Amino acid sequence: MNIFVIRHGETEWSLSGQHTGTTDVSLTDNGRRQAERMRPVLAKQTFALVLVSPLQRARETCDLAGFGENAIVDPGLMEWNYGEYEGLTPQQIEAKSPGWLIFRDGCPGGEKPAQVGARVDQVVGRARAANGDVALFAHGHVLRVLAARWIGLPPRAGQHFLLNTGTLSVLAYYHEIPAVRIWNGHLAG
Template identity: 35%
Template sequence: MVIALIRHGQTDWNRELRMQGRTDIPLNRTGREQARTAAAALAAGGWDLVVSSPLGRARETAGILADELGIELGGTFEGLIEQEFGDAEGVPVAEIRERWPARDIPGMEPDADVARRGVAVLTAIAEQHPGRRVLAVAHGTLIRRTLAALSGHDPEHYPRLDNLSSSEVRPGSASGDEAAWFVHTVGGVAFDELVIDLDARAAGTPVELAG
């Protein structure tokens, strides 16, 4: 069983750096092309089906991937939906940091709740599609908080995930607990490589970025 968490394609609000949350903004032309390009890169992965968040930008991305890969388009999972950002939705990200520096945004879904449902939906997908290789199209914040919950790191230390980036999770853990999940890749980078930077950020050590 492998689940690849795929961030949806670009929307106009992505391009304008506005917070989307659960506002149902559609893909733009670039987002659709990103999905077609990503399908070519995913073609060798032996994927069985695509599921998604119910939001339109995720569902359309999933449909393009399914069509391009010639695989089943499965259902939607509420657990894959993006975090609710309340009054911040539609607001430029830079302005959000100024208006709510403590992240006390009215109407925002608690961060801990996002992480819990993100982890829970992995089990729900596995129960509906046991043993299959599943592409699950979701949203940047949901994916980042889910991966952080699985690895035990601060989600703010995780890198930003690009549109159509793929992050793989697999069942089981180093302790042999098959009910758990572990992070295999993040945005296409092996977790064993990324964890060095995550641990450095947690320790407050400056991370050297490649040029």
């Protein structure tokens, strides 16, 4: 069993470094190209389940990668709710709250790490029950928490999994032990 973890393609806000949680932005032209590069790689796989965040940037990536019709929207894959920090850059947040770290502190008016962890635990359970390979189309911070939870680490451990836009990662098993097979993989193009 492999879990293909796909972060959506580039957006204007990912370029500017703005925290993009619930704001429903679309992909840039480059983000669309990133998503299209996934199509031939993912077309070689047979998926028992394809889940996608309800947000446009993830759904558009899923569609361009060739799975729009077969994907099931799963609210558990929504990006972190940044609350008062929505749309702000890390520098702007640092000015308001020196030393802030999302994976430790969460967001005022938004989600705490444990809340995001509980959401992704449900997605992980759904993926493990699928009896086959699974594809997940979602967002940077939520997928970093998902990777941590997959291998049994707390949500805070998501801080150790950097994840760029338009990347493909694979979670799997080493014998019976959940493991990371590929992380932050870029597709040439």
